[in-house]
Amino acid sequence: MHADTPPESIHMLPRGELASPSITFLVMRETGEPVGMGALKRLSGSGGEIKSMHVLAERRGQGLSRLMLQALVAEARAGGLTRLSLETGAQDSFRAARALYAGAGFAECGPFEGYGADPNSVFMSRSL
Template identity: 50%
Template structure:
């Protein structure tokens, strides 16, 4: 049975998965268009980080970053570092993680969840996953700027 729990991005097996994630991002996108976070950035207080595991084996990870709100509690979040281990692809891990993150966002009473992903073919499965769950394209959000290598998406909760 696959379990999703809060975890540390600095844990050895997670660190390795995140390093693979970053390497793939830099291999498929220009450096100035890579917005993936490393394990230390994913440890920051406004970020909640989860892993999916089965019998202790790491299957994937994902995070929710709360976006700043100058007038009170955060009302918006951003999905970060969604990644499925190569050995677990095709098993629905990304769907389980996405649902978990969205459930957490709803429990926090967030109004919207945003994300940034790439325009390259490599990112097509991710874009399809998010579209299947109701995400639609939107203008850049937070500190992002228009970038021909980025697709910005949001979901109202």
């Protein structure tokens, strides 16, 4: 993301903020080694945000991102959330991520809690 996103449009949480009680952090492992991660942030009311999701570059194309997304959606449902939103990049390098989210029922929406309009961002949301 740092390669083609201006610093003011990078919305990832600093590592220290992932330890917040409002964050659920999932790690995907294969034979004990981490291969992917995802973070779910509880927003006000019954909303949540997929705050981060990443699979190691050498492991992409194996369906792991889809599995992580399914796990994050399941975690949100189990936590009583009724809406799940996310922010991702508008650049071509994020095309696969946007397609993954759209295939999982996410649709483009306007900025949500804590965000403003940003030409480098695509906002997506879905009901649970």
